[in-house]
Amino acid sequence: MKENLVSLQTRLLFVHEERDIRHHFCENLCAEDFLLKTVPDSREALKVLKIFPADIVMLCIVGDGLALLDEIRTHIPDGIIVAVVNNDTSKEVLNAVKLGGYNYVLMPFDFGAIRELIRNRLLKTSFEGKERRKRYRFENLIGRNIKMLDVYQKVNDVAVANTTVLITGETGTGKELVAEAIHSRSARKSGPLIRVNCAAFTETLINSELFGYEKGAFSGAMALKKGCFELADNGTILLDEIGDIPLQTQTCLLRLLDSGSFQRVGGVKTLKTNSRIICATNLDLWHMVQEKLFREDLFYRINVVSIHMPPLRERKSDIPLLARYFLKKYCGQIGKDISHIPDSTMEMLHRYDWPGNVRELANVIEQAVVFCKRKELALHNLPLKVRETSLPKAFILNLASRSLPDAASALIQNVLAETGWNMKQAAEKLDIARGTLYSKIKKYGIEKPRSGD
Incomplete structure (x- = not known):
């Protein structure tokens, strides 16, 4: 029995300006094979793709259709894109479609051929997709956006080296997950991954945490303590919030990066560590260099390879x-x-x-x-x-200055206008039942604008 690659889990977006053609397309494909959405133009297609990650996009090549093909590819880099063309479509356009690596189908539709084309492409991409998905998900990193694909590629490239890496990005973007992915794909994956939040320690404690201390090094040092660099030997150490370490510690860190050696606090013996260093920060380190808050030589030493995590x-x-x-x-x-x-x-x-x-x-x-x-x-x-x-901020502020009934009426009118008076969509946006929406439209005397108004 053939594997049923085309299923209700296969999302298909069909783009065509003529409503009758969209309806005809739905009648022949929607119920049997696909989770299908249709839209009339490129603007709506790009809007829908933001919330409907299609596996397949089919669109009519008219006007800006050719340019749209490339833009859609950035939204669904692992998806199937099929151009819909007419018999009178010029050879130049067809050649451009082929050169772009896209499939195309002719109108009027042969739905049997369309199913076969999509099945063959799904069969092909089901094998290719295994390798693609490795690039789309590293450990707990998730994303298919082009910026995340760039992150994945860099992680793959740098993991096999022993290079120092600087991971930048805002708080909450997943910088620690990038460090975990690099470690798990490196030759050091069987060794430890030691995480240090540099912002969590005072200036007096950070050296002890990183480099350890000897017995009697200071009041309360009752026994020798190994530091994080010793614990990370033959593994990886992540220095998170690297921009928060004090200048004195920066000097010690620079020495370690240059020679691989360090001393415990209160010690005289020089120790060696074979650990890979990954740094992460949400700060602008170059700006800190200019403000004399971060050593310039250390900046260049840790910034051998930089990976930027994009904000959501x-x-x-x-x-x-x-x-x-x-x-x-x-x-x-x-x-x-x-x-x-x-x-x-x-x-x-x-x-x-x-x-x-x-x-x-x-x-x-x-x-x-x-x-x-x-x-x-x-x-x-x-x-x-x-x-x-x-809702737009200006609209919210306007609502705040109205009475409750007026505000409710204005809100309903805004949503109805936004959805083109599609009652199902409007009710979903307002989070009320359709019957309730009809009642409120009647209650507030809201009338649908006549075309041309």
Whole structure:
């Protein structure tokens, strides 16, 4: 029996400006083979891809269609992209499609041929995808955005070397996970990975923590203590928040990087360590160098290879992937059965800017799972700070100056306009039943604008 690669888990996005053609396409493919969405133009396609990570995108090549092919590829780098062309499409356009590495199908559609084409491509990518997915997920690093693919490639390249690495990025982006991935893919993976949060120690304690101390080195030093560099011998040491170490310790660290040697606090014997050093920071170290807060020679010594972790707001296409991962994780931990994140909830997650990055997203999903009483995460399960971003700030401020009925009416009118008076979508965005929405439209005397108004 043939493997059924095309299934209801296969997400297909179809882009065509003519409504009848979109309807015809749905009738022939949706119920049988795919989880299918259709949109009329490129603007809507890019918007949908943010919350609907399609496995396959089929789009009509008209106007900016050729340029859109490349843009879509950045959203679904491991997806299948198929151009829809007419019999009168020029040879130049067809050649451009082929040169770009895209498949194409002719109209009118031969749905049997389309299924076969997609099946063959899925069969091919199911093997290729095993290698791709290795690049898309390193240990607990998750993401398919082009910026994350660059991180994965750098991790792969640097893991086999013994080079010092500097990982930069905002708090909550996953810098420690990058260090773990480098260690686990290196020849040192059987050795220890020692983590040191440099910001957690006072100036007097940081040297003792890193280099250890001899018995009697200071009051309270009742016995010899090995430091983190000794403990990390034949392994890896992660110096997190490297920008917080004092200048005196920076001098000791520079010596260790240059010679591999150090002395315990209160000791005279020179010790050696065979440990790989990875540093991480959320600070601008070069700015600190200019302000004489960080040694310039140490900066160059630790910045042999730099890996920057992008903030979540710069890779929002990964939010559905991350949100579903955290949903599954916390449902397992808390013991709940929540199987779905609706598009309306996912869109709200996408609109928020995530100043706390992936760590904040994880916390939001965990909180939502705790309070969720249904089989899917509803809008009201999200924290207020996230829900507030679903409307423009100016609109929210305008609502605040109105009476409650006026504010409710304005909110409903705004959502109806945004969804094109699609009652199902509007009710989902407002997190109310459709019947309730109809009642409120009648209660507030809201009328649908006539075309041309």
